[in-house]
Amino acid sequence: MPREPFILLEDVSKGYSVGGQPVHALDHLTLSIDKGDMCALMGPSGAGKTTLLNMIGGLDVPDSGKVMVGGLDLSRLNEMQRASFRKRNVGFIFQFYNLIPSLTAYENVLVPVMFERDQRRSRAEELLDRMGLSRRMDHRPSELSGGERQRVAIARALMNDPPLILADEPTGNIDSETAREIVSLFRQLNDEGKTLIMATHDRMMAGKARSMLRMRDGRISGIKASPRSSTVHLGSAQYQTQARE
Amino acid sequence: MTERPKTFTIATYGLSHMRHNVMRTITVLVTLMITMGFLILTLSLFFGLASEFDTDSERRSILEGKVPTSTDLFRDLRIDRDMSEGSRQALVELLLFTTVLVCTVSFFIIYNTMALSVRERRREIGILRALGLSSWEVTKLFLAEGGFIGLVSWISALFLGMPLILNLSVYLLERGDTAFFFVAPAIPPQLLVVSFLSCMGLCLVSTYLAARTRIGSSPVKLMRSQE
Numbered sequence: 001m002p003r004e005p006f007i008l009l010e011d012v013s014k015g016y017s018v019g020g021q022p023v024h025a026l027d028h029l030t031l032s033i034d035k036g037d038m039c040a041l042m043g044p045s046g047a048g049k050t051t052l053l054n055m056i057g058g059l060d061v062p063d064s065g066k067v068m069v070g071g072l073d074l075s076r077l078n079e080m081q082r083a084s085f086r087k088r089n090v091g092f093i094f095q096f097y098n099l100i101p102s103l104t105a106y107e108n109v110l111v112p113v114m115f116e117r118d119q120r121r122s123r124a125e126e127l128l129d130r131m132g133l134s135r136r137m138d139h140r141p142s143e144l145s146g147g148e149r150q151r152v153a154i155a156r157a158l159m160n161d162p163p164l165i166l167a168d169e170p171t172g173n174i175d176s177e178t179a180r181e182i183v184s185l186f187r188q189l190n191d192e193g194k195t196l197i198m199a200t201h202d203r204m205m206a207g208k209a210r211s212m213l214r215m216r217d218g219r220i221s222g223i224k225a226s227p228r229s230s231t232v233h234l235g236s237a238q239y240q241t242q243a244r245e
Numbered sequence: 246m247t248e249r250p251k252t253f254t255i256a257t258y259g260l261s262h263m264r265h266n267v268m269r270t271i272t273v274l275v276t277l278m279i280t281m282g283f284l285i286l287t288l289s290l291f292f293g294l295a296s297e298f299d300t301d302s303e304r305r306s307i308l309e310g311k312v313p314t315s316t317d318l319f320r321d322l323r324i325d326r327d328m329s330e331g332s333r334q335a336l337v338e339l340l341l342f343t344t345v346l347v348c349t350v351s352f353f354i355i356y357n358t359m360a361l362s363v364r365e366r367r368r369e370i371g372i373l374r375a376l377g378l379s380s381w382e383v384t385k386l387f388l389a390e391g392g393f394i395g396l397v398s399w400i401s402a403l404f405l406g407m408p409l410i411l412n413l414s415v416y417l418l419e420r421g422d423t424a425f426f427f428v429a430p431a432i433p434p435q436l437l438v439v440s441f442l443s444c445m446g447l448c449l450v451s452t453y454l455a456a457r458t459r460i461g462s463s464p465v466k467l468m469r470s471q472e
């Protein structure tokens with residue numbers, strides 16, 4: 001039975017001009033990722049990992065090519081539709097947490113539902129509780145450690161219960177002990193059915209993923225799927241990976 | 246356990262932001278207050294002139310220092326009857342011109358103040374957009390804050406500025422040797438309405454214009470900007 005991939009990029013290119021020099025952040029990239037995957041995105045700095053995550057999350061639009069997520073063609077959406085796509089479907093986790101400094105942990109978690117009629121505030125408390133932050137709810141980001149901030153950011157990403165979590169170097173500024181906790185949390189989320197994609201330089205983190213994509217110069221340079229699920233496909237390599245199943 | 250807010254709204258957000266950035270908020274407030282003070286003063290002179298001729302008794306009551314008590318705060322003081330129709334007309338026109346000028350200058354000052362504070366918050370705008378708030382929702386956050394700051398500065402400009410205006414008018418009436426001899430600044434109810442509308446209008450429009458360009462740009466670009 002042919003599987004419908006959850007995320008599908010077809011011939012996606014994105015270029016920037018840096019000081020007059022064109023940079024191919026993504027260079028005719030084709031790949032697909034299945035629902036329920038936990039995919040580590042690796043590669044040297046400047047390989048295009050962040051750019052790729054931004055495309056998948058509907059934060060940015062490609063110069064050419066097609067980005068499909070859950071059957072939705074993101075390149076056809078306007079900015080307002082993309083915002084509502086992000087709100088409902090994507091939980092972002094950033095390297096630098098990106099919390100709102102003036103708000104408490106609890107309020108930060110509520111930001112995504114600020115304009116919603118039913119704010120499910122008890123859910124915010126539950127999520128913070130689950131992150132082990134029940135005693136930190138009324139603290140501002142400046143009063144929290146890096147690991148705690150990142151857990152607040154994870155709670156915020158989960159607030160709308162999105163099927164897709166995109167994490168850009170989530171443990172980049174965190175000690176290895178806390179990083180381990182965060183990875184095991186990601187594993188739990190993945191077991192609960194969420195699809196995770198995480199850009200990382202951390203081998204430990206990549207080792208816990210179900211699959212791994214390696215990027216270089218805006219292209220996929222390597223692909224590895226763990227035996228328990230080979231769910232990442234890359235251009236023509238797609239058929240090989242599937243044949244192995 | 247501390248009490249958490251019942252609802253998390255635009256107001257919670259705005260107030261937290263203002264409390265967290267006290268110095269910034271005070272700077273904006275004071276700038277707007279001074280600007281609005283000038284606006285209100287000009288408007289009051291304009292109203293004073295444009296209104297009907299007056300009786301001497303009212304002018305005398307100012308000289309006797311009866312004015313500004315809270316009950317006759319809105320006393321409508323008018324221009325001297327000795328003034329010729331021609332010079333009155335000329336003064337009205339001059340003041341009309343000044344009012345327009347002060348409005349224009351106020352607009353640019355308020356716009357710049359708001360643009361600066363929006364600029365400082367580029368990253369925050371990017372984050373909000375990334376989390377799925379629409380441009381209009383983010384705009385509403387800024388409008389609510391701009392409107393609130395506008396309201397507070399209007400009220401303070403009025404209540405700090407009014408005694409100043411009335412004292413100035415007493416002083417000018419006593420001196421009696423300038424063109425202002427003919428002008429008793431007035432604080433009629435219309436002044437409240439007009440100054441409220443113009444102050445809030447200036448604030449909201451400039452906040453909207455300042456925020457719109459930033460909020461409309463790509464969330465990725467906004468988030469990459471340094472704070």
Ligand SMILES: Nc1ncnc2c1ncn2[C@@H]1O[C@H](COP(=O)(O)OP(=O)(O)OP(=O)(O)O)[C@@H](O)[C@H]1O
Pocket residue numbers: 016017018023024025043044045046047048049050051052465466469
């Ligand atoms: N907004 C932008 N303006 C200019 N150039 C950009 C922009 N975004 C990305 N680039 C460039 O595109 C390339 C890919 O960037 P990207 O951030 O995706 O890399 P990355 O793999 O995430 O790197 P890192 O591991 O350092 O985070 C880089 O050369 C970068 O300089």
Ligand SMILES: [Mg+2]
Pocket residue numbers: 049050051168199
């Ligand atoms: Mg990156």
